[in-house]
Amino acid sequence: MGQQKSAPEGGTRESERRRTILRAAIDVFARKGYHGCRIADVAKEAGVAYGLVYHYFKNKDELLETVFETGWSGFISRARLVAESEGPLEEKVRRIADVAFEAYRVDPRAVKVLILEIARSPAGARINRQTAFVDVIRLSAQMFTRAKESGELRPDVDPLLASALLFGSIEMGLTAFVVGLADARDTVMLERAKAQIADSFLHGVLVPGGAPSRTEPPRSELSTAEPVRAEEPKHEAPAEVSTWKREKSGTKSKAPKRS
Amino acid sequence: MGQQKSAPEGGTRESERRRTILRAAIDVFARKGYHGCRIADVAKEAGVAYGLVYHYFKNKDELLETVFETGWSGFISRARLVAESEGPLEEKVRRIADVAFEAYRVDPRAVKVLILEIARSPAGARINRQTAFVDVIRLSAQMFTRAKESGELRPDVDPLLASALLFGSIEMGLTAFVVGLADARDTVMLERAKAQIADSFLHGVLVPGGAPSRTEPPRSELSTAEPVRAEEPKHEAPAEVSTWKREKSGTKSKAPKRS
DNA sequence: TGGTTGGCTGATTTTCGAATCAACCAGCCG
DNA sequence: CGGCTGGTTGATTCGAAAATCAGCCAACCA
Numbered sequence: 189m190g191q192q193k194s195a196p197e198g199g200t201r202e203s204e205r206r207r208t209i210l211r212a213a214i215d216v217f218a219r220k221g222y223h224g225c226r227i228a229d230v231a232k233e234a235g236v237a238y239g240l241v242y243h244y245f246k247n248k249d250e251l252l253e254t255v256f257e258t259g260w261s262g263f264i265s266r267a268r269l270v271a272e273s274e275g276p277l278e279e280k281v282r283r284i285a286d287v288a289f290e291a292y293r294v295d296p297r298a299v300k301v302l303i304l305e306i307a308r309s310p311a312g313a314r315i316n317r318q319t320a321f322v323d324v325i326r327l328s329a330q331m332f333t334r335a336k337e338s339g340e341l342r343p344d345v346d347p348l349l350a351s352a353l354l355f356g357s358i359e360m361g362l363t364a365f366v367v368g369l370a371d372a373r374d375t376v377m378l379e380r381a382k383a384q385i386a387d388s389f390l391h392g393v394l395v396p397g398g399a400p401s402r403t404e405p406p407r408s409e410l411s412t413a414e415p416v417r418a419e420e421p422k423h424e425a426p427a428e429v430s431t432w433k434r435e436k437s438g439t440k441s442k443a444p445k446r447s
Numbered sequence: 448m449g450q451q452k453s454a455p456e457g458g459t460r461e462s463e464r465r466r467t468i469l470r471a472a473i474d475v476f477a478r479k480g481y482h483g484c485r486i487a488d489v490a491k492e493a494g495v496a497y498g499l500v501y502h503y504f505k506n507k508d509e510l511l512e513t514v515f516e517t518g519w520s521g522f523i524s525r526a527r528l529v530a531e532s533e534g535p536l537e538e539k540v541r542r543i544a545d546v547a548f549e550a551y552r553v554d555p556r557a558v559k560v561l562i563l564e565i566a567r568s569p570a571g572a573r574i575n576r577q578t579a580f581v582d583v584i585r586l587s588a589q590m591f592t593r594a595k596e597s598g599e600l601r602p603d604v605d606p607l608l609a610s611a612l613l614f615g616s617i618e619m620g621l622t623a624f625v626v627g628l629a630d631a632r633d634t635v636m637l638e639r640a641k642a643q644i645a646d647s648f649l650h651g652v653l654v655p656g657g658a659p660s661r662t663e664p665p666r667s668e669l670s671t672a673e674p675v676r677a678e679e680p681k682h683e684a685p686a687e688v689s690t691w692k693r694e695k696s697g698t699k700s701k702a703p704k705r706s
Numbered sequence: 707t708g709g710t711t712g713g714c715t716g717a718t719t720t721t722c723g724a725a726t727c728a729a730c731c732a733g734c735c736g
Numbered sequence: 737c738g739g740c741t742g743g744t745t746g747a748t749t750c751g752a753a754a755a756t757c758a759g760c761c762a763a764c765c766a
Contacts, residue, residue: 205713223482226753237715242755322628348629349620349643356619357612364611369581384608391650464743485723496745501725710765719756726749735740 206244209234210258213251218297222252222305256306259298260320263291264327271328277335281354282386284328288358289382292365292372300366303359325351357385465503468493472514477556481511481564511564518561519579522550523586530586536594540613541645543587547617548641551624551631559625562618584610613648620644 212234216225227248231238245251270283292299325348332347341350361381365372372378471493475484486507490497504510529542551558584607591606600609620640624631631637 227755228753238717239715239756240713243714248754325623325628345647346639346643349623349640350647352619352623352628353616353644353647356615356617356622358615360611360615360618361608363615364584364608367581369584369611370607380605381608384605385612388604388609388612388648486725487723490746497747498726498745499743502743507724708766711763713760713762715758715760717757719754721754722752724749724751727747728745729747730743730745732743733741736738 205236205240209236209241209244210251210254214255214259214295214298214301217252217255217305218300222301227251252305255298255301256320259291259295259302260306263287263302264320264324267324268327271331277331277340278386278390280331281390284354285358285382285386288362289378292362293378296366296372299362303363303366321355325355328354354389357389361385464495464499468495468500468503469510469514469517472510473518473554473557473560476511476514476564477559486510514557514560515564515579518557522546522561523579523583525550526583527586530590536590536599537645537649539590540649543613544617544641544645547621548637551621552637555625555631558621562622562625584614587613616644616648 209230213230216229216233219225220229227241228238230251231241234241241251245254266287267284270280270287273280329348329351332341332345332350335341336343336345336347341347361384364370364381365378370377370381468489472489475488475492478484479488486500487497489510490500493500500510504513525546526543529539529546532539588607588610591600591604591609594600595602595604595606600606620643623629623640624637629636629640
């Protein structure tokens with residue numbers, strides 16, 4: 189593995205390959221899941237030789253780890269910027285939701301991987317995935333603590349929990365799209381979702397009368413026009429759920445087909 | 448997964464073994480995750496021979512599937528009962544939170560498996576863990592739709608999304624405990640968490656003044672064309688930051704140690 | 707133009723664990 | 737008692753895919 193890249197200049201060119209592979213990894217992971225794909229799939233997607241993947245990444249785990257850090261660090265730094273900025277809590281919360289949804293808009297597949305493969309990955313125990321999540325939660329918990337001190341937040345609200353709830357809402361909101369519960373192509377829907385998340389979260393958390401030192405616009409702003417779309421996104425199969433008949437005997441249950 | 452011999456009686460004795468294995472599977476999955484453990488681990492945990500696992504379960508997938516269904520079915524039926532009952536929305540929401548937290552109190556490890564293993568769906572989509580989850584969301588979405596019709600719910604709230612947010616909050620709230628962010632042994636904390644979840648969710652969703660039984664809320668639609676969001680999305684730049692520079696250094700990587 | 711370097715290749719080796727299976731044993735029936 | 741039945745065992749098999757490695761070749765230098 190030595191593969192010293194002591195050569196500083198060639199870097200760019202070299203990184204290009206590396207990035208290509210990383211990009212391919214994100215796409216493949218998003219499509220088949222981390223465990224459901226082989227390094228060969230990633231290599232093929234990237235259009236490079238199998239071995240090259242190992243030239244740039246020590247092993248499959250490191251690949252996922254890198255995908256994670258790459259995507260997550262972006263989100264975290266943006267979120268931190270917002271959380272530590274000055275301004276009313278309400279605005280911060282909305283901006284955090286913005287950050288999350290914007291990330292999704294820009295690169296839905298990357299977000300999908302983060303949410304599906306990493307956010308809940310139990311294996312994360314050993315690596316810092318969970319730690320990373322915990323970090324964001326703590327980060328925003330501080331934001332809430334400060335808001336509480338300044339009287340913007342209801343005194344009976346626990347900062348840490350509030351923080352967890354906010355991100356829980358955001359995550360689940362995104363998950364709805366990721367999983368296909370809602371149509372991700374529907375931009376309006378995305379906007380509305382973002383607004384509703386911040387909105388419903390805030391009104392349960394903010395001091396009813398409005399924060400002291402800040403004139404808050406009368407709530408609302410949501411549903412600008414557009415009647416709520418019929419609430420039944422019919423597409424997406426009903427899923428056979430209970431109908432699920434294990435059987436498949438012959439077929440090995442593992443991954444059925446590859447590529 | 449009935450498909451267990453047609454003989455209904457012998458069931459009990461035989462099931463005992465089966466249950467032991469199932470229980471062991473839950474524990475092991477909770478500890479190392481589905482992919483992170485081998486059948487051998489489950490067998491050892493259960494104190495039975497390796498081969499016996501295959502006597503009761505067709506394969507590893509079916510084992511997880513069973514764990515999953517077993518756990519979900521309980522929660523789902525309870526939740527359905529609440530969702531379809533009569534009464535004010537507020538009460539229903541609180542009871543749903545109750546159900547979730549009670550499940551956690553009774554068997555935290557099982558809940559952990561459900562929560563952590565939930566959204567990951569094998570590409571093949573053969574196992575629908577998420578389907579069960581989606582079902583609950585749809586179920587409660589119906590509850591919200593009804594509440595909306597009866598005027599209990601703000602008209603500008605999307606039922607499906609509201610449903611997702613509720614469970615997102617619950618899930619993340621529980622996750623905080625699962626992950627150790629909050630001390631799960633602290634009963635008071637659990638109670639408070641449950642209350643805060645329902646509370647903050649409700650206050651952002653319920654019609655402020657309480658719900659008259661049938662009055663279509665006159666609440667003029669939030670005027671607002673769109674003034675509010677002053678700062679608009681800050682056009683997040685490239686999602687993937689470029690901050691990454693990580694060197695592959697000697698991150699450990701694989702997980703050499705197996706128990 | 708010959709030599710050296712290093713990104714790159716992909717067949718080969720190794721690892722690893724799911725799934726199988728032949729044998730074992732306890733109870734039961736005739 | 738002896739033979740049958742079915743739960744139980746764990747070493748063995750076997751496929752899949754992770755990781756390695758012996759070189760290839762293009763670019764660059766002397």
